[in-house]
Amino acid sequence: MTDTRATVSPVSLAAVDAPDQPTVTPELEDLYRGFEKELLVPLWTEIGDLMPPHPRSKAQPHRWEWSTLLELAGRAGDLVPVGRGGERRAIALANPSLGGKPYASPTLWAAIQYLMPGEDAPEHRHTQNAFRFVVEGEGVWTVVGQDPVPMSRGDFLPQAGWNWHAHHNAADQPMAWIDGLDIPFQYGIEGQFFEFGRDVISDAERITPERSRSQRLWGHPGIAPVSQLGSTQGSPLLCYRWEHTDRALSDQLDLEAEGYAATIERGHAAIRFTNPTNGLDVLPTIRTEFHRVASGVETAPTRETGSSVYQVFDGAGTVTVGDFTWSVTRGDLFVVPSWQPLSIRSEASASDSDSGALDLFRFSDAPIFEKLNLARTETEGTNR
Amino acid sequence: MTDTRATVSPVSLAAVDAPDQPTVTPELEDLYRGFEKELLVPLWTEIGDLMPPHPRSKAQPHRWEWSTLLELAGRAGDLVPVGRGGERRAIALANPSLGGKPYASPTLWAAIQYLMPGEDAPEHRHTQNAFRFVVEGEGVWTVVGQDPVPMSRGDFLPQAGWNWHAHHNAADQPMAWIDGLDIPFQYGIEGQFFEFGRDVISDAERITPERSRSQRLWGHPGIAPVSQLGSTQGSPLLCYRWEHTDRALSDQLDLEAEGYAATIERGHAAIRFTNPTNGLDVLPTIRTEFHRVASGVETAPTRETGSSVYQVFDGAGTVTVGDFTWSVTRGDLFVVPSWQPLSIRSEASASDSDSGALDLFRFSDAPIFEKLNLARTETEGTNR
Amino acid sequence: MTDTRATVSPVSLAAVDAPDQPTVTPELEDLYRGFEKELLVPLWTEIGDLMPPHPRSKAQPHRWEWSTLLELAGRAGDLVPVGRGGERRAIALANPSLGGKPYASPTLWAAIQYLMPGEDAPEHRHTQNAFRFVVEGEGVWTVVGQDPVPMSRGDFLPQAGWNWHAHHNAADQPMAWIDGLDIPFQYGIEGQFFEFGRDVISDAERITPERSRSQRLWGHPGIAPVSQLGSTQGSPLLCYRWEHTDRALSDQLDLEAEGYAATIERGHAAIRFTNPTNGLDVLPTIRTEFHRVASGVETAPTRETGSSVYQVFDGAGTVTVGDFTWSVTRGDLFVVPSWQPLSIRSEASASDSDSGALDLFRFSDAPIFEKLNLARTETEGTNR
């Protein structure tokens, strides 16, 4: 696996954007000192950075290798207890150009969480919207509002803000998964609340059902329980099982092969996880999708306002984000900053027994942009 | 099966509601003649009927027995061809107090449709919203927009207005099912359009897939194809399979037994068929639901603005609508007029091998009332 | 004023639409008798009428002359008291082809209401949505929820269902105005409720303010009272004053003259009365607009699903609806049935002192069609 960081020259934004400034005379110097004293800043010295022609992300494209993450998380499992105060054994991706903060992008948090056999993570709730996605393993149940929700490879568990939740590992193996939240966004706009719940969940919640109650109420396609009707901002369905995601993606590629509109471009199937009460995103601020790129296919470079984090679920390939290109394989995570073009190439299958498709889970801050009228997308043609 | 039409006295609305009228003098008679000549009608002579204290349906509660319907439909299969012009071998329920019109209620059309082995019903489209529900049989595919959709016992197929559709019977048996439409409503407000399509569908549409393309795109719980996103007034999912409906109902009764909120009242599970693009009703004017009343349970009398038609899918029981009480069994249909109280009693199971639940499919005009701010519901307490 | 009812031949729908029927054999006759006995009706004998290629209204275009209405209403003022039971001295337009029912169209009620000096109309409420429009006169206040709302020439007063309301005439002259309601629509779908209120309003409600409280809270352009926020199905603004309507129409014609997009076609200004809480129609089922057709202008024939009633507010002209053409002048009312083309011609001004524009108030059932996905409009080009 190679990291070809080709020709990334630090762009001198100041040189490009700073407008001509008025000649600095003693009077102007005096005026600027007056501004400073009175806590004022003129627009004409700042406009180039503040109001650029298009988004220039402070974040940098970056890839994290799953094997390294998992090894470090395993060591944390041995050395760091889970309990009240620290709350979770979660280790966050820190974008290389965001000052060491635990931010994958300016709006998104992505972390690997690790729970040892028999361990519990204590109950709490927060306004931050969250989800879990499982790239491998099983045996942990997330208890949301006292409803134990199973987690297995490929499962996606959204959990809207202000729901009580805890985790318990009922297996005899450690288990890792990724957490995604809007922590940086809510930190930035200063809207977040947090409360501790019970330190220990009850025995009744320590059960390990194959389906959560949320799935039994809401997990039937196009079917809503009349007793629970009404649109909710977060999805009441707390687990989207891999078997359904997988089949939906296969169906799209099959339909494409039969000559019907189903994929978003040739060889590129994509599904969105939706809230069954309104057909919208599962979380108020976070969009979640699953993409399958057929063997040998390369997607058209596309840029969007807002940032995304991807995790490779299966297969191998090459990903290009702006000036960065990486090889990726199962579990690897990478971040796509705002308005950086992304292209994904699936490695052609070597064997007959393997579909060779590249499967990727994706989450982004797109709902924020769409609700506030700031969403833009641009797909490049052949000019790369 | 008995039809106990207990104590239905024709209410003299005029006696009750007509306000005191001004004494008829020669001058007033002359005025009334002036009104008539100029195509005018005074409110004070009409208000009692036009603006009653609550809805008094022109329709009457009525039950149709499935065995009779099926027998007559079978004879029509032998005597009446299906083809362009007549369009469908459909036989509609005519409410006994709506003047012989083919209206189950003032807004709803309900018919048994019958197709012989090898027969086609020709393609057409209309603004009337429609659905099919299958109480028994299999072998017919409804071709909607050239997508063949399978029909088997328990399946529900919504089909919003202005979609091209045809049927073909690929089996060696006749097949019957029910059609529901908003024909009377659209006839009343005068908004309907109709167009003939092709007389013969192509061989490519004569296939008999287990799942339609619509199901392959939209039939995965909480999962939307990114290439097809956007809220639509009618559901893009064209078949809701019985296995999912059945499981959702069972899950509700199981959850109730475990002590959780899931049913709409004790022993009464209910699901609504919803449009996955927005979580709302599958059709702009028609609501569709499935109800399961556990063995020995009697539902609380409830009245609503708007009318409903029910078909018994399984089990047996007793239904009371206003002053009417009927025994019902598999396939029987009954209509509940606006603001008439309905109660359903499931027959206690005689055997151990049978759940004894009474399963009912229901459709109603509730979306019209909800969108126009006219929906009201009233559930009686214990006072029957 | 002439009524040129040119070439209206009764169209034989049966001849045009009835499909070929199966040959009537004894077996078929027997089957049809079976249908009848079991309260069933086959589709194939009814489809031509029930599902026509486009709406064919049961209603007929018709014009009522204001002078005649007013004269008859005045006689009713002398002969018929207003009071509890009859509720209102309202005289409704009865479409000539709707069987003598007080329906202007299959969905709309339009009536002239008349109140003598010092008279009260008692308080009541109903789910029927209503409005008043004043073509001439002043001196009556409609008391809605105990808030007296003034009525003068050109004022429009919407009043959503289920609000208590009464009228009192504080002037020394009789006053007439028109009432519009959705009585036929609610009667047809059977959703209506009605309640009597107080027989006599209090002295505090007998005041005659220049602006109602609703106008003081909501009558400022683009400005909402923070204490009353939240979208409501009916407008909280209870009076739309003529001075604003008039100015908005003048502004559109002026903007057009200056070269800007403002009118709906050349010389044809149109405003819609909207609910300030959501920008939608003022009533859940009724759309209300004001049109101004500049002197000498003829509007393009346009047809829509749904019906409208117009009242001439000022000016004179010629109106063509389907096969009917009438001269119209101040106060005249006419009805446009579903899918009938309408064209309006303003009489060229004879004098310099008069703008010569034809001003028309319009109400229709368009919100019903739009909310239920049944709205269609077609504007003819030059081919009349």
Next chain:
Amino acid sequence: MTDTRATVSPVSLAAVDAPDQPTVTPELEDLYRGFEKELLVPLWTEIGDLMPPHPRSKAQPHRWEWSTLLELAGRAGDLVPVGRGGERRAIALANPSLGGKPYASPTLWAAIQYLMPGEDAPEHRHTQNAFRFVVEGEGVWTVVGQDPVPMSRGDFLPQAGWNWHAHHNAADQPMAWIDGLDIPFQYGIEGQFFEFGRDVISDAERITPERSRSQRLWGHPGIAPVSQLGSTQGSPLLCYRWEHTDRALSDQLDLEAEGYAATIERGHAAIRFTNPTNGLDVLPTIRTEFHRVASGVETAPTRETGSSVYQVFDGAGTVTVGDFTWSVTRGDLFVVPSWQPLSIRSEASASDSDSGALDLFRFSDAPIFEKLNLARTETEGTNR
């Protein structure tokens, strides 16, 4: 005017919130070095700051005096030209605890803009949503989409993102006003675009009409132009005139005096500027309101998620935000950070000729919080 910055001790968040940390062993140190090397950050060391129990704003309450701003802006008028590149002679409020950035709060930009007689500010457009509010003066027109919009004392001019706009001063006096934008918010989430327009506007746009075309189309209460219908994310009404705002506020206090619900608390009238196409906020990200606090009234301390900036329009009084209390008078601006309680006291009127009310214009980021399900408000009772 005094600035009593009472007892603001820098809160040691670390001491309060940092959870107990695991004992640092050599293995743990090694793990932490591994995290650092791999661009990872553990949650358990950061959670106290990242996920606090409630918002703790990085911003500080602060007041800027208008007299000082105006004096500095006047000097800038003499020293700094307006032109392409610098774009505007705007001087922004820089919150004292946001590192010298031109941010009034983490999401909001507020600036005084100053234009000399005969000057133009060149045309541009940007996705940032903006408005102008005029505390004194007149003579400038903001040309939005080639439509010149007048600006006078008390007028409010919203301007949604991506509209071309320029300014021209047609008077013989300089003019100042405030600009509000969502620059910091869009900078943080990285969604902004910017484009230069024409350097010089045409003579046709240099006119000085009393009403803009937008006002002629949309400035009539509850009345929409049929040719322009459809909900828009930004208001099509580009100027909300002071006469309407003033009258709406007076009406509320009068209604309160007459005993009716109209104000948000006793003696505290408030209106919101709304988009007439949907009744919502005039801008997708910014809420704008006007408040009038009657003479001698003190408002109940209230805290909200999200931040606000206020400008005193008239009157004088005392404002308390968290631990800060200031005297304020005409033109003064102050910022209320997220979740800081605000109370406003109007100075009792000294003279008979003056109403003594304190009038304040307010803008905030509330739409962001409401659309993303993060809005919370808390009004304290008597316990201050």
